[in-house]
Amino acid sequence: MTPQLDEYVEAEIQRLLAETGSVAEQGITIARREHLIVLGGEVESAQRRDEICRQINQHFPDVEIACDIGIVRAQAPTEVEEIS
Amino acid sequence: MIRIAAVGDVHVDKDVVGRYRPALEQLPGVADALLIAGDLTRHGTVEEARCMAQEFGDLGVPVVVVLGNHDHQSDQQDAVTGVLQDAGLVVLEGEGTVLELNGHTLGIAGAKGFGGGFAGACASKFGEREMKNFVGTTEAIAERLGAALRGLECDALVALTHYAPVPETLTGEPLEIYPFLGSYLLGQAIDSAPTALALHGHAHHGSERGRTPGGVPVRNVAHPVIKQAYNVYQLLSDEVDAGLVSI
Numbered sequence: 001m002t003p004q005l006d007e008y009v010e011a012e013i014q015r016l017l018a019e020t021g022s023v024a025e026q027g028i029t030i031a032r033r034e035h036l037i038v039l040g041g042e043v044e045s046a047q048r049r050d051e052i053c054r055q056i057n058q059h060f061p062d063v064e065i066a067c068d069i070g071i072v073r074a075q076a077p078t079e080v081e082e083i084s
Numbered sequence: 085m086i087r088i089a090a091v092g093d094v095h096v097d098k099d100v101v102g103r104y105r106p107a108l109e110q111l112p113g114v115a116d117a118l119l120i121a122g123d124l125t126r127h128g129t130v131e132e133a134r135c136m137a138q139e140f141g142d143l144g145v146p147v148v149v150v151l152g153n154h155d156h157q158s159d160q161q162d163a164v165t166g167v168l169q170d171a172g173l174v175v176l177e178g179e180g181t182v183l184e185l186n187g188h189t190l191g192i193a194g195a196k197g198f199g200g201g202f203a204g205a206c207a208s209k210f211g212e213r214e215m216k217n218f219v220g221t222t223e224a225i226a227e228r229l230g231a232a233l234r235g236l237e238c239d240a241l242v243a244l245t246h247y248a249p250v251p252e253t254l255t256g257e258p259l260e261i262y263p264f265l266g267s268y269l270l271g272q273a274i275d276s277a278p279t280a281l282a283l284h285g286h287a288h289h290g291s292e293r294g295r296t297p298g299g300v301p302v303r304n305v306a307h308p309v310i311k312q313a314y315n316v317y318q319l320l321s322d323e324v325d326a327g328l329v330s331i
Contacts, residue, residue: 024126024154027288027308041288042308045099072307076107080087080114080316080328083281083301 005032005063013037016059022051028069036064042072085322086185086240087114089145091314092121092285093306095154096136104139107313112144114328115316116185121285121305122152122196122246125164133164137171146183148174150194152246152286176244178228180236188320191238193277195229197247197270197284198222201263222267230273240319243274243282243300252294253304254287271296280319 010030017025025048029040039056043049049069056065089111094104111118120140125132128151140147155164165175174181176194183190200207200222209219233243248254248266257265265287274282275298282296285306292309294302305315316328 021127024157029289044095044103044307047099073311074103074107074307074313076110076114077312077314077316078329080318080330082318082321082330084321 005035005037009060009063010037013056013060013063016055017052020055023048023055025052028052033066036066038066038068040068042070044072046071086188086190086319087116088190088242088281088317088319089115089118089314090121090283090303090305090317091118091307091310092246092283092304093123093152093288093308094120094136094140095123095126095307096139097126097132098135101135101139104313108140108143111314115145115314117146117148117183117190118143118314119192119242119244119283120147120149121244121283122150123154123285124149124151124168125155126157128155128158128160128164130160130163130167133167137167137173140173141171146174146185147172148176148181148183148192148194148244150176150244150246151196153196156196176232178225178232180232182236182238188240189238190319191233191236191241192244193229193232193236193241194244195225195232195270197229197245197249198225198267199247199264200267200269202251202266202268205262206268207263222269226267226269226273229270230276233273233277233279236277240280241278242319243277243279245270245282245284246286248284248287248290248302248304249274249282250294250296250302253284253290253292253302255291256289257287265290271298271302274298274300281317
């Protein structure tokens with residue numbers, strides 16, 4: 001049974017992601033859909049993305065997650081911007 | 085011509101070591117210095133600072149950084165600073181440095197900065213002690229940043245902060261958290277000197293470009309905003325670099 005995904009759950013998840021030592025992410029967005037939450041934003045590694053989902057699953061086992069979190073690209077630039 | 089590479093919010097820990105390095109190895113060919121706008125680590129531990137020093141040390145160009153809020157999380161910011169300095173990085177907090185590059189001098193004044201918000205919706209030093217401390221903290225940091233900027237003699241002057249000095253580069257963030265992302269006091273400090281460019285991070289969902297009320301170009305170089313290892317900005321142009329496309 002999917003629990004009601006209200007603002008309190010959203011706020012608790014947001015604080016969990018910032019305050020949990022193994023996560024420490026403040027840039028993850030949470031969008032509530034009817035039966036699930038959609039996670040957005042970008043992190044620095046796949047391990048960090050997976051840990052976010054693991055933490056939410058552990059603390060909110062009845063909440064269904066769709067994870068759209070990306071890994072920030074780290075390639076060299078090809079352009080220079082002239083500042084004037 | 086001086087070319088500055090810049091990035092912020094790299095949040096280095098052992099799982100990130102090696103990710104930036106291939107792009108960083110190219111730095112001496114494309115930029116004269118690298119500036120990093122805070123949030124160098126995830127939790128501000130000494131171990132993470134060592135990872136940061138390993139990833140961003142020995143690059144062949146000077147590296148100048150400020151700390152961010154993440155680098156204060158473990159209350160070890162002094163030890164973190166020490167590790168970075170031992171690796172040759174210049175760490176600025178309310179102070180400045182001058183680099184000699186390509187026959188020009190580049191002055192960089194840096195500070196972490198803090199919050200408080202912007203004109204029309206900013207916090208005031210009024211009421212509870214906690215509130216006065218919050219705004220007073222930003223005031224003190226901004227005063228030191230302004231003094232550092234005004235005290236530098238150089239051909240081109242750059243301000244480096246973690247928190248944002250203008251709201252334009254926060255576009256994309258929820259309006260409700262703007263007071264936690266920056267302060268107009270930082271912009272005022274930047275406008276008190278002949279600053280050529282202001283760089284900041286912190287706002288992962290923000291926008292890249294803005295201007296201070298005084299007209300100084302502002303760039304949000306948070307890694308999730310620029311979506312590459314670093315951006316390159318050209319100051320004191322006398323020619324366009326052949327290795328990169330000018331935009």
